[in-house]
Amino acid sequence: MKLLGTLLLLTCGVQAQTPDLKSASGYPRMVQKQVTAWIDAAADKMPEQQYAFKPDPGSRSFGQILGHIADANYLFCSTVLGETNPSPGIEKTKSAKSDLKTALRDAFTYCNRAYDTLTDAAAGETVKAFGQERNKLGSLWFNASHNLEHYGNLVVYMRIKGLVPPSTDPKPQ
Numbered sequence: 204m205k206l207l208g209t210l211l212l213l214t215c216g217v218q219a220q221t222p223d224l225k226s227a228s229g230y231p232r233m234v235q236k237q238v239t240a241w242i243d244a245a246a247d248k249m250p251e252q253q254y255a256f257k258p259d260p261g262s263r264s265f266g267q268i269l270g271h272i273a274d275a276n277y278l279f280c281s282t283v284l285g286e287t288n289p290s291p292g293i294e295k296t297k298s299a300k301s302d303l304k305t306a307l308r309d310a311f312t313y314c315n316r317a318y319d320t321l322t323d324a325a326a327g328e329t330v331k332a333f334g335q336e337r338n339k340l341g342s343l344w345f346n347a348s349h350n351l352e353h354y355g356n357l358v359v360y361m362r363i364k365g366l367v368p369p370s371t372d373p374k375p376q
Contacts, residue, residue: 244369270294279346
């Protein structure tokens with residue numbers, strides 16, 4: 204229920220920016236666009252020396268979360284696109300801020316193709332994901348919600364380090 208509330212708030216917050224809100228396929232595209240902008244800005248804002256920060260030893264580091272997000276975007280979107288997952292295992296191979304920022308942007312650019320090709324007519328087409336047949340719309344919603352989940356992790360890490368997350372930064376007047 205909290206996820207639904209978050210998605211509804213995101214929908215209201217960026218409505219003016221997105222012309223495609225009359226279609227079912229437009230909503231996950233809009234949410235993906237917003238959350239990836241926040242993740243990208245969080246990656247920019249966190250100092251490189253804090254990329255190894257973990258709130259406790261059992262957690263992923265800030266940088267590992269970014270790598271995980273990039274890997275997951277490749278995984279979900281390659282499935283929807285019907286392509287082999289091109290992800291090189293970013294979470295396990297990258298740790299430098301510049302490498303992770305490049306990997307994230309590349310993953311988001313790749314994933315945008317899946318969102319851009321999604322139409323209402325194609326939304327119900329099925330793909331095999333995680334051992335099950337799923338429709339493309341649901342797969343891309345899952346990706347966007349996964350990004351929101353991990354953006355929430357990044358927010359906590361930023362707050363612990365005294366940084367204001369991008370989603371709550373004061374907007375220019």
